[in-house]
Amino acid sequence: GENVEQHPSTLSVQEGDSAVIKCTYSDSASNYFPWYKQELGKGPQLIIDIRSNVGEKKDQRIAVTLNKTAKHFSLHITETQPEDSAVYFCAARPVTRDMRFGAGTRLTVKP
Amino acid sequence: DSGVTQTPKHLITATGQRVTLRCSPRSGDLSVYWYQQSLDQGLQFLIQYYNGEERAKGNILERFSAQQFPDLHSELNLSSLELGDSALYFCASSVATGGSGELFFGEGSRLTVL
Numbered sequence: 001g002e003n004v005e006q007h008p009s010t011l012s013v014q015e016g017d018s019a020v021i022k023c024t025y026s027d028s029a030s031n032y033f034p035w036y037k038q039e040l041g042k043g044p045q046l047i048i049d050i051r052s053n054v055g056e057k058k059d060q061r062i063a064v065t066l067n068k069t070a071k072h073f074s075l076h077i078t079e080t081q082p083e084d085s086a087v088y089f090c091a092a093r094p095v096t097r098d099m100r101f102g103a104g105t106r107l108t109v110k111p
Numbered sequence: 112d113s114g115v116t117q118t119p120k121h122l123i124t125a126t127g128q129r130v131t132l133r134c135s136p137r138s139g140d141l142s143v144y145w146y147q148q149s150l151d152q153g154l155q156f157l158i159q160y161y162n163g164e165e166r167a168k169g170n171i172l173e174r175f176s177a178q179q180f181p182d183l184h185s186e187l188n189l190s191s192l193e194l195g196d197s198a199l200y201f202c203a204s205s206v207a208t209g210g211s212g213e214l215f216f217g218e219g220s221r222l223t224v225l
Contacts, residue, residue, distance in 0.1 A: 006153075034213065043113065043201055043216030044154070089154060098144065098167040099214060103153035 002027040004092050006102025014110050019077045021105045023090035026071065030092040033066060033073045038087045038104075047088075048075070080109045114138065117202050117217035125225055129190040132220045136183055136204030142166070143185040144214060145177055148199040160185055161207075192224045 003026040013019050025033075031052035036044035050057045050064045050073065057064050061080075066073040077084055087106050093099040114137035124130055136143050145157040156169035160179035171177075174192075179185040189196060199219040205212040 036216075041218075043115075043203075043218045045113070045216065046213050049213065098156055098159050098169065100156060101146075101154040 002030060002092055002094060002097065002100040004090060004100050004102040006090050006105060008105060009103065010106045010108070012108045012110065013080050015080060015082060017080055019080050019084070019107055019109075021075045021088055021090065021107075022072060023074070023092075023102050024070075024072045025092040025100075027092065027094050027097075028071065029094035029097075031095055032093040032099075033064070034091050034093075034099075035062075035064060035075050036089045036091065036101075038089065040086075044089055077107075080107075082109050082111050085109045113215040113217065115202060115204050115215050115217035117200075117220050119220055120218065121221045121223075123223045123225065124192060126192055126194060128192050128224075129188065130192065130222065132187040132189070132200050132202075132222075134185045134187070134202030134204075134217060136185070136202075137215050140204035140206050140215070141183065142205045142207060142212075143179055143183070144203040144205075145171075145185070145187050146201040146203065148201060148219070149195075150198075152198075154201065157187070189222070192222075194224050197222055197224045 006023045034049035038044040063076045090102040116135040141162045144159045146154040157171040159167040177187045201219045203214040203216045
């Protein structure tokens with residue numbers, strides 16, 4: 001089955017700096033790569049996703065890049081703000097299979 | 112609000128007991144997924160149902176079982192509970208199964224086993 005590894009497990013940045021979280025996956029059949037944000041006491045919420053036919057996608061301050069050859073994808077957050085502090089999960093999903101999540105990255109943005 | 116409803120929000124019980132967690136998916140979603148999140152851990156996939164039928168199974172213990180009813184709500188049954196079963200249990204739903212469908216998560220049921 002799919003195995004997703006996520007790094008780093010914790011990340012602390014100053015407000016205004018950029019944050020990068022990286023994930024690798026094992027199943028070459030994976031074609032959907034979402035990123036979820038989990039705030040304290042809440043369920044994960046989708047913030048951005050990318051499909052295997054796209055190399056990069058951007059939505060305001062967040063962007064995701066995908067390298068299918070190397071089987072890795074990354075989340076980039078620019079101009080970080082304190083409200084970006086949360087746990088971020090990457091995930092990968094093969095066609096007709098269940099979604100597998102990385103272990104999560106706890107991002108802290110210091111004011 | 113994701114549209115996914117989970118009950119109860121909190122549950123405290125003793126070892127050896129049995130509990131049932133309930134999930135109502137978003138209106139129109141046919142797939143329901145159950146995930147376990149232990150303290151400072153990631154989301155461990157347990158099981159998926161699609162339109163009443165089991166579709167995929169993850170690392171679900173034999174003491175755990177689930178089902179999806181004709182009205183599409185789902186229940187996760189945890190029996191012979193152990194201290195290590197203490198965790199947040201999330202339900203998620205999506206329109207279809209597989210593919211690139213977004214998962215919508217509920218707010219979770221926090222289970223504490225004493």
